[in-house]
Amino acid sequence: xxxxxxxxxxxxxxxxxxxxxxxxxxxxxxxxxxxxxxxxxxxxxxxxxxxxxxxxxxxxxxxxxxxxxxxxxxxxxxxxxxxxxxxxxxxxxxxxxxxxxxxxxxxxxxxxxxxxxxxxxxxxxxxxxxxxxxxxxxxxxxxxxxxxxxxxxxxxxxxxxxxxxxxxxxxxxxxxxxxxxxxxxxxxxxxxxxxxxxxxxxxxxxxxxxxxxxxxxxxxxxxxxxxxxxxxxxxxxxxxxxxxxxxxxxxxxxxxxxxxxxxxxxxxxxxxxxxxxxxxxxxxxxxxxxxxxxxxxxxxxxxxxxxxxxxxxxxxx
Ligand code: SF4
Numbered sequence: 001x002x003x004x005x006x007x008x009x010x011x012x013x014x015x016x017x018x019x020x021x022x023x024x025x026x027x028x029x030x031x032x033x034x035x036x037x038x039x040x041x042x043x044x045x046x047x048x049x050x051x052x053x054x055x056x057x058x059x060x061x062x063x064x065x066x067x068x069x070x071x072x073x074x075x076x077x078x079x080x081x082x083x084x085x086x087x088x089x090x091x092x093x094x095x096x097x098x099x100x101x102x103x104x105x106x107x108x109x110x111x112x113x114x115x116x117x118x119x120x121x122x123x124x125x126x127x128x129x130x131x132x133x134x135x136x137x138x139x140x141x142x143x144x145x146x147x148x149x150x151x152x153x154x155x156x157x158x159x160x161x162x163x164x165x166x167x168x169x170x171x172x173x174x175x176x177x178x179x180x181x182x183x184x185x186x187x188x189x190x191x192x193x194x195x196x197x198x199x200x201x202x203x204x205x206x207x208x209x210x211x212x213x214x215x216x217x218x219x220x221x222x223x224x225x226x227x228x229x230x231x232x233x234x235x236x237x238x239x240x241x242x243x244x245x246x247x248x249x250x251x252x253x254x255x256x257x258x259x260x261x262x263x264x265x266x267x268x269x270x271x272x273x274x275x276x277x278x279x280x281x282x283x284x285x286x287x288x289x290x291x292x293x294x295x296x297x298x299x300x301x302x303x304x305x306x307x308x309x310x311x312x313x314x315x316x317x
Pocket of ligand 1: 033042043078
């Protein structure tokens with residue numbers, strides 16, 4: 001395993017040197033119309049939810065920008081409020097972040113139709129993140145209840161056609177086989193994902209998968225290394241949303257090069273898989289991430305280096 005991870009680090013170093021990118025995470029509405037079996041925020045779960053208003057979303061994004069992140073990731077459940085107003089307020093927020101903060105924006109809004117994707121792409125959002133979580137269609141149907149595999153796939157491909165970069169992702173520990181993971185690694189390249197992620201499943205209270213054990217992290221780490229070796233240019237997240245700041249070093253040592261789910265403390269914002277871990281005590285901040293980077297001989301890139309790199313990714317699509 002150490003040979004595999006060392007090889008992945010070598011491949012990363014050739015393209016990115018010591019530089020690592022940092023993403024700020026704003027999960028701005030936890031309302032959702034869907035019932036994914038693995039998710040805490042599924043509509044059947046009776047939990048406290050929030051919906052941040054646009055002014056607050058901007059204020060939180062600014063706080064993250066001031067702390068040194070390179071991108072703002074605007075994530076939402078499939079909140080019907082946004083569908084009913086045709087995503088106008090999301091477009092306004094994207095425009096405001098781009099013009100006033102000067103940072104690239106990723107949106108993770110769930111499945112959008114063609115008109116909505118066109119509207120979002122015209123707002124100059126840089127990334128559309130939409131995860132299948134598995135490319136085994138039978139398993140997909142068990143996980144994403146009453147949702148269409150093909151519609152989800154079409155949405156991200158259409159976003160790519162409209163000039164957006166796309167992020168695809170899978171989860172480990174959800175009933176997949178090793179062969180499924182291998183298929184997914186191939187599929188993520190085939191669809192042209194510029195960013196690809198794997199996250200370990202974390203059981204969520206009140207969900208149908210509450211009693212399923214979280215998987216051995218070695219599966220996630222091996223997949224990170226294999227993605228790095230197969231797709232040297234790819235942006236590969238090391239998410240703080242699975243094991244918090246304590247899990248960062250192992251994921252970076254496996255070849256990841258983007259720290260995701262950086263969340264400002266004490267703002268009422270949640271993570272997705274770990275809704276509160278390390279958030280309010282300030283563990284998921286740029287400051288804490290930089291300490292780990294320094295310890296293992298890496299460093300945060302500059303915002304301009306990130307912009308330059310995604311400019312190159314857009315050209316190679
Ligand atoms: S995974 Fe996303 S789409 Fe599915 S229930 Fe959770 S928030 Fe909704």
